[in-house]
Amino acid sequence: MELNLETEIDRSRMRVSEQVAIRIEDMNKWYGTFHVLRDINLTVRRGERIVIAGPSGSGKSTMIRCINRLEEHQAGKIVVDGIELSSDLKNIDKVRSEVGMVFQHFNLFPHLTILENCTLAPIWVREIPRREAIETAMHFLEKVKIPEQANKYPGQLSGGQQQRVAIARSLCMKPRIMLFDEPTSALDPEMIKEVLDTMIELAEEGMTMLCVTHEMGFAQAVANRVIFMDQGQIVEENNPHDFFNNPQSERTRLFLSQIL
Numbered sequence: 001m002e003l004n005l006e007t008e009i010d011r012s013r014m015r016v017s018e019q020v021a022i023r024i025e026d027m028n029k030w031y032g033t034f035h036v037l038r039d040i041n042l043t044v045r046r047g048e049r050i051v052i053a054g055p056s057g058s059g060k061s062t063m064i065r066c067i068n069r070l071e072e073h074q075a076g077k078i079v080v081d082g083i084e085l086s087s088d089l090k091n092i093d094k095v096r097s098e099v100g101m102v103f104q105h106f107n108l109f110p111h112l113t114i115l116e117n118c119t120l121a122p123i124w125v126r127e128i129p130r131r132e133a134i135e136t137a138m139h140f141l142e143k144v145k146i147p148e149q150a151n152k153y154p155g156q157l158s159g160g161q162q163q164r165v166a167i168a169r170s171l172c173m174k175p176r177i178m179l180f181d182e183p184t185s186a187l188d189p190e191m192i193k194e195v196l197d198t199m200i201e202l203a204e205e206g207m208t209m210l211c212v213t214h215e216m217g218f219a220q221a222v223a224n225r226v227i228f229m230d231q232g233q234i235v236e237e238n239n240p241h242d243f244f245n246n247p248q249s250e251r252t253r254l255f256l257s258q259i260l
C-alpha cells in the first residue's frame with residue numbers, strides 16, 4: 001500500500017518504554033441500558049502510538065473519552081499514569097492535566113485569540129504566570145508552524161490551522177499522553193497532511209498517543225499497534241504490517257475492504 005506522507009519517518013527515535021502509561025482491565029460501560037463498551041483490556045506503554053480503527057458507532061470515541069473521564073465507565077479498571085480513575089475528583093483533575101485531547105471539531109474558543117486560547121488553561125487551571133504561559137504558547141505555536149497567527153481569532157484561520165492550534169493548545173498543558181479523536185475527519189483533503197505532519201513530529205518526540213483515525217497511511221507510518229473495534233469490543237490488535245496484510249478476523253477484513 002502506498003504511503004501518502006512525504007515526511008521521512010525516523011522510527012529509531014520512536015522508542016517505547018517498559019513503563020505503563022494506561023492500563024484498562026475488563027472495562028465495561030453502558031449508556032443507560034445500552035452496553036457500549038464490552039470487556040475492554042488494553043495496556044499502553046509510554047511512547048507507544050496506538051491507532052484505533054473501526055466502523056462508526058463501534059465505541060472508539062467513548063473508549064478514549066473514558067481515558068480522560070469525559071465519560072465514566074461502570075465496571076472494570078482504568079489506570080492512567082498510575083492513577084486509578086474513580087469518582088475521586090482530586091485524581092480526575094490530575095489526570096486531565098496529564099492527558100491532552102484533540103477533537104474532530106477543534107473546539108477552540110471563538111471569541112478568544114489564538115494566543116488566548118493557548119494561555120487560558122495554563123493561567124487559570126495550572127496557575128502559571130501570564131508571561132511564562134505566553135512564552136510557552138508561542139513556543140508551541142512555532143512548533144505547529146503558525147506563530148504569525150497568534151493574535152487572530154479562530155474564525156480567521158483555515159481548518160488545518162485551527163486544528164494545529166488545538167494541538168498546540170493541548171501541548172501548552174504539558175501532557176504526557178495525547179488522545180486524538182478523528183483529528184482530520186472534518187478537514188479538506190489538502191489540509192489533512194499538515195495536521196498529520198504535526199502528529200508525526202509529536203510521535204517522533206516520544207509522545208504517548210492514542211489516535212482514532214481513518215488515515216491508514218498514518219497508521220502504517222507511525223503506529224506500533226493498530227486496534228480494531230466493532231460493536232463495543234476490541235476485535236483485533238496487531239502491528240500495522242500484520243493488521244493490514246494479514247487481518248485475523250472477518251470483521252477486520254470487511255472493514256479494510258471498505259476503507260482501503
Ligand code: ADP
Nearest residue numbers: 031034036054055056057058059060061062063
Ligand atoms: P464511534 O466513535 O466508534 O463512532 P461512539 O463511541 O461515538 O462510536 O458511539 C458508540 C455507540 O454509543 C453508538 O451507538 C452511539 O450512538 C452511542 N452513544 C454515543 N454517545 C452516547 C450518549 N452520550 N448516550 C447514548 N448513546 C451514545
Ligand code: MG
Nearest residue numbers: 060061062181
Ligand atoms: Mg467517534
